[in-house]
Amino acid sequence: IVQQAVPIITWPTPANITYGTPLGAAQLNATSSVPGTLAYTPAAGTLLLAGTQTLSVSFTPTDSTNYTSAVATVTIIVQKVVPVITWTPAGVTYGTPLGSNQLNASSNVAGFFTYTPAAGTILNPGTQTLSLSFAPSDTINYTGATASVTISVAKAEQTIVWNTPYPYFIRPGMNLSNGELDATVTVPSPQPAGALTYNPTYLFVPPPGDQVLSVTAAATPYYNAASKSVVL
Numbered sequence: 001i002v003q004q005a006v007p008i009i010t011w012p013t014p015a016n017i018t019y020g021t022p023l024g025a026a027q028l029n030a031t032s033s034v035p036g037t038l039a040y041t042p043a044a045g046t047l048l049l050a051g052t053q054t055l056s057v058s059f060t061p062t063d064s065t066n067y068t069s070a071v072a073t074v075t076i077i078v079q080k081v082v083p084v085i086t087w088t089p090a091g092v093t094y095g096t097p098l099g100s101n102q103l104n105a106s107s108n109v110a111g112f113f114t115y116t117p118a119a120g121t122i123l124n125p126g127t128q129t130l131s132l133s134f135a136p137s138d139t140i141n142y143t144g145a146t147a148s149v150t151i152s153v154a155k156a157e158q159t160i161v162w163n164t165p166y167p168y169f170i171r172p173g174m175n176l177s178n179g180e181l182d183a184t185v186t187v188p189s190p191q192p193a194g195a196l197t198y199n200p201t202y203l204f205v206p207p208p209g210d211q212v213l214s215v216t217a218a219a220t221p222y223y224n225a226a227s228k229s230v231v232l
Contacts, residue, residue, distance in 0.1 A: 007061055008033035009072035016077045019050045019141040027055065027076060036061040050080045050141045083136055084108045085147040094125045094156040094222050095188035102130065102151060111136040122189065125155045125222055158193050158217045158226040159186045165213070165232045175203045176213075180232055183215045187223055194218035194225065206232065 011030035028040045039058045042048065055074050061067035087105035092098070097120045105113055112135045117123070127150050136142035162183035170180060181202060185193035194217040200206065211232045219225040 004066055004068045005034075006068050007036065007059055007070045009057065009059055009070050011057065011072050011074050013074050014055070014076045016079055017048075018079045019081045020047060021078075022047055023055075028057075030057045030059075030072060032059050032061075032070070034061055034063065034067050036063075036067070048076070048078045050078045052077055080141055080143045081109075082143050083111065083134055083145045085132070085134060085145055087132070087147055087149050089130060089149055089151050091152040091154065092123065093154045095122060097122050098130075103132075105132055105134075105147065107134055107136075107145070109136050109138065109142055111142075123151070123153045125153045127151070128153055155219070155222060155224045156188050158223045160184070160215060160217055160226050160228040161186060162215060162228050162230055164230045170206070170232070172208050173205060175205045176200060177202065180213065181215070183228065185217045185226070189222065191220070191222040194220045194223060 009030055009032055014027040014029075017027065022045045023040075023042060024044055028044055030038055032038065037060045039060070041056045041058070053076050055076055057072050059070040059072070061069065085105055085107055089102040089104060092102060098115075098117060099119060103113075103115045103119055114133045114135070116131045129148055129150055131148040132146065134145040134147070136144065160183050165180040170176070176198075181198045183196060185196065187193045197216045197218065199214045199216075212229055213232050214227060214229040217223075217226040
C-alpha cells in the first residue's frame with residue numbers, strides 16, 4: 001500500500017498588527033511543499049479584535065491522488081490603538097473659571113475625559129498647564145490616553161471708581177484729604193487690589209482754579225495697573 005503524502009505547510013508567525021489593520025498578504029502568507037490551494041480563516045480583509053487571535057489555513061493539493069489535504073494554524077497579536085487627542089484651549093483672564101472654551105479636548109474615538117484642574121477652577125496669571133486622562137468606551141480595542149497643554153492666563157483689570165469731588169468740600173488754603181482722595185478699586189476676585197497712589201498727595205494745598213487729580217492702582221501678580229483722573 002502506497003499511502004498519500006501529507007504536504008508540509010510553512011507559515012511563520014505573523015508580526016504584530018494594530019487593531020483596524022485588515023488581514024492581508026503580510027499575515028496570510030503560508031506556503032506548501034506541493035502545488036495546491038490555500039484557504040484562510042479569517043479571510044483577507046478581516047478586521048480582528050485586539051488580543052491574541054488564531055489564524056488557520058486549509059490546504060487542498062492539486063494532486064489529490066498522491067497528497068492529502070492539510071491544515072495549519074498560527075497566532076497573531078492584535079495591539080490596541082492609542083486614541084488621538086486634539087486639544088486647543090482658548091486663553092483666559094484671571095478670575096474667569098475654566099470652562100468649555102478651555103476644557104474642549106476631542107478624540108477620534110468615543111470615550112470620557114477627566115480634566116485637571118477641573119471645570120470651575122480659577123488659575124493664577126501666567127503660563128499654566130492643563131492635563132487630561134481619556135477613557136475609551138471601547139476598552140477592548142483602544143487604550144486609555146493622556147494629554148497636556150499649556151494655557152496663557154492674562155492678568156485681570158482693576159476698575160477705579162472715583163467721582164468728581166464736590167468743590168464745596170475744600171476752600172483756598174485747605175489741603176487735600178479723604179474728602180477728595182476717596183477713590184476705590186473693584187477687582188474680579190478675592191485677591192486684593194493694588195495700592196492707590198494719588199498725585200497730588202494728601203496734605204497738598206491746591207491753588208484756586210480747576211485742578212487735575214490723578215490716582216494709580218499699582219500692578220499686582222494678579223492685576224494690571226490702572227489709573228484715573230478727575231477735576232477738582
